[in-house]
Amino acid sequence: MQIFVNGTPRQTTATTLAAALADLGYAEARVATAVNESFVPAAARASHPLAEGDRLEILAPRQGG
Template identity: 45%
Template sequence: MTYIVNGEALESGATTLSDLLLALEYEGEWLATALNGELVHRQDRGACRLSEGDRIEILSPMQGG
């Protein structure tokens, strides 16, 4: 399926938000995720099913200043 991740098209076989994060090698409890503009809490990512064309935003904290 094709998803829009952080503004860019991405082909992936992931079917849940949790699977997609694993495939993209995102780790840590400090990630913020949104699906089609709606916040998805960490504990809900495994049950959050993805569909063709979904828009996913993944934000992680950055160090520096």
């Protein structure tokens, strides 16, 4: 199915947010996630389903000062 990751179309066979993150190389990364503009906490990713056309945002923390 096609989803959009940070605005870029991507093909995936993942059916959950956790599986999509693993497919994209973020399995162990500390990131914030949102699906269709709704925040999804890390504890809910394994049970959060994905559907065709979903918009996934992945944000990594940045250090600065």
